[in-house]
Amino acid sequence: MMLGLMFLPSPLAVLAPLPLAMLHHRLAHSTAGWGAFRHAFAFALAFFGVHLAWLPISMAAVLGPLGGLLTVLVLPAAALTWAVPLTLTRVAFGPRTLLALPLAWVLLEALRTQGPLAFPWGAPGYALIQTPLAQLASIGGAALLTLLVTGTASVLAGLGGSRPPVLLMGLAVWGAGLVWGREVTPPITPAPRTAVLVQGAIDPRLKAQGRTLNEFQIYLDLTRRALRSGEADLAVWPETASPLPASDPGVLPALRGLGVPLLLGAPGDVPGQARNSAYGVDGEVTGRQDKRVLVPFGERLPFSGVLGGSIPLS
Known part of the structure; x- marks a missing residue:
């Protein structure tokens, strides 16, 4: 629960190695198999x-209440994506569990981004996104951040083994990462241009009942009102926001x-394909970027080819 509260996000997220160290210590000293699974599953479920x-x-x-109750099942399912790989690591590596756990975390987080049930929420590396250490992602992606967080957790979990050189090495890595991150982080300067950000606050329950052009009209009206109060170089x-593709003849002129x-x-403008897209429009559509991984059950129905159905993008 401590780790979950740190990920709200919170400036305290940088302390994520501490609760993870407790988990690593429990795993390393638990009985291989059921004991390790029990600790890992309880920790993951609380998180x-x-x-x-x-x-x-x-x-x-x-x-509705029933639909909300059914989504509670996502919590144990997500917990299993942590508990099973961590348990297998304990079984496979025995006394070397602390050494293997950071690499296991990197592997399991990579696997959680794959397949029709991809669910990458809560990766340990995300704990560093509000610190200069986040710049390390430019070298090794989120995997390097996860390796740093979980590697530190293993070092802390093994402190009872009296290995000061390992602790000093860990502190040196954190220190070097912080110094380098500050050096390469560009300074915040006043923005030379102005953007107007528009939020229609449309009830998602209305969207679920069926998209209408009334939503589009709300955004048009809000944007016109904002532009009357001052010029802007970009509207976002x-x-x-729009129920129809930006390239649609009924939308583009407006x-x-x-x-x-x-x-x-x-929505994307590729016929027969469900896409959640971002469009650039400057007189004409200047570009389109499709969301690479759609949220399971929220934006797409996994195994729809077998089950025969789809979920409209809301």
């Missing part, structure tokens, strides 16, 4: 119970009429 507390609450508003609408470049979220 995801806090980290994903918003999920049943928001889904209950959209799908959120994900799925966007063009705003007289300002836009970045907006809308």
Whole structure:
């Protein structure tokens, strides 16, 4: 639960190695098999119970009490994606568990981003995103951040073994990462241009009942009102703001009429393919970026080819 609270996010997230060290210590000193699984599953369930507390609450508003209750099943399912690989690591490496756990974390987080049930929420490396250490991702991606966090947890878990050189090495890595991160982080300077950010606050329950052009009109009206109060170089609408693709003949003329470049979220314009896309519009559609991995059950139905169905993007 401590780890989950740190990931809200919070400036305290940098302390994530501390609760993880408790887990690593328990795993290294537990009986291989059921004992390790029990500790790993309890830890993961508590973490995801806090980290994903918003999920049943928001889904209950959209799908009703029963739908919200069913999403609670996501919590033990997510916990298993941590508990099973960590247990296997304990079984496979025995007395070398602390040494193997950081590499196991990197591998399991990579696997959690793959396949139709990809669910990469809560990777340990995310704990460093509000620190200069986040710049290490430019070298090794989120995997390097996860390796640093979990490697530090293993060092802390093994302190009872009296290995001061390992601790000093860990402190040196953190220190070097912080110094380098500060050096390469560009200074914050006043923005030379102005963007207007538009949020329609449309009830997702209405979206679930069926998309309408009324949503689009709300964004048009809000944007016009904002531009009357001052000029802007860019207008930004959120994900799925428009119910139709930005290239649609019924949408593009209205966007063009705003007289300002836009970045907006809308369905993809590839016939027969469900896409959650971001469009650049400056008189015409200047570009489109599709979301690479759609959220299981929220934006797509896993194994839809077998089950025969789909979920409309809301």
